[in-house]
Amino acid sequence: MSPSAEASSLQIRDVGVSFDGVRALDGVTFSVDAGGVTAVIGPNGAGKTTLLNCVSGLYRHTGDVVLGGASLSGLAPHRRARRGLARTFQTPALVDELPVVDNVMLGAAAMARPEPERRLRERALELIARLGADAVRDQPAGSLSHGDRRRAEIARALLPGPALLLLDEPAAGLDHDEAMGLLTAVLEICGTCVLVEHDVELVMKLARHVVVLDTGRVLAEGPPTLVVRDQKVIDAYLGQEIPG
Numbered sequence: 001m002s003p004s005a006e007a008s009s010l011q012i013r014d015v016g017v018s019f020d021g022v023r024a025l026d027g028v029t030f031s032v033d034a035g036g037v038t039a040v041i042g043p044n045g046a047g048k049t050t051l052l053n054c055v056s057g058l059y060r061h062t063g064d065v066v067l068g069g070a071s072l073s074g075l076a077p078h079r080r081a082r083r084g085l086a087r088t089f090q091t092p093a094l095v096d097e098l099p100v101v102d103n104v105m106l107g108a109a110a111m112a113r114p115e116p117e118r119r120l121r122e123r124a125l126e127l128i129a130r131l132g133a134d135a136v137r138d139q140p141a142g143s144l145s146h147g148d149r150r151r152a153e154i155a156r157a158l159l160p161g162p163a164l165l166l167l168d169e170p171a172a173g174l175d176h177d178e179a180m181g182l183l184t185a186v187l188e189i190c191g192t193c194v195l196v197e198h199d200v201e202l203v204m205k206l207a208r209h210v211v212v213l214d215t216g217r218v219l220a221e222g223p224p225t226l227v228v229r230d231q232k233v234i235d236a237y238l239g240q241e242i243p244g
């Protein structure tokens, strides 16, 4: 059961947040259409993770976040998850003592309706296999390689069948082919993703829309091929134009 297209659209409207008087996000506004990858790129400290923290409800902020036409403002993270929002973290957080399959089953906490344990286990095993982590499914998460930790964390986020998945630098520590394989599999499972990513080559291949953040503001947005040729984006982030 995949969520309807409308349920997967996200609007970020005039989102702002400050830490000790420092404006980390200021008037951030953009839309994520259902279907495909919207990438969020920008220099370190631009506010990318902060934005995901606002969308997922970890940070209080001004402005509004709307998923599938309904405002998420004021909702705690677990309520947003039950509305169909899933996320992963820049550093995967797993229960190290538990086997991978049990870690993935913890994703059930975000389900709007509980399902029998047997069904959850079947679904967890299917996701683990599709993300290429079959060989480690019974191993404790603490013993995993970086790539397999990443796979386990993403499988857990996918378990509830989210309408939209927020990924914070999922390719960090993976080689290009590994990251492409993993993200392609993720997209086949959850059709709408917001991808915070440093690897611009990966973004060029996967994203249909790119939003560039710089010092907490949207510097530019548009199709990847146009955004990487934007002089403002080259000056603030890319340093030089990306060929292709």
Ligand SMILES: Nc1ncnc2c1ncn2[C@@H]1O[C@H](COP(=O)(O)OP(=O)(O)O)[C@@H](O)[C@H]1O
Residues within 6 Å of the ligand: 019, 024, 042, 043, 044, 045, 046, 047, 048, 049, 050, 051
């Ligand atoms: N919880 C917090 N407390 C104080 N400052 C924060 C907090 N979270 C983020 N920031 C600040 O907000 C800015 C944006 O950080 P972040 O969103 O992590 O950037 P990015 O993910 O783009 O590298 C940085 O200046 C960072 O120090």
Ligand SMILES: [Mg+2]
Residues within 6 Å of the ligand: 048, 049, 050, 090
């Ligand atoms: Mg970050």
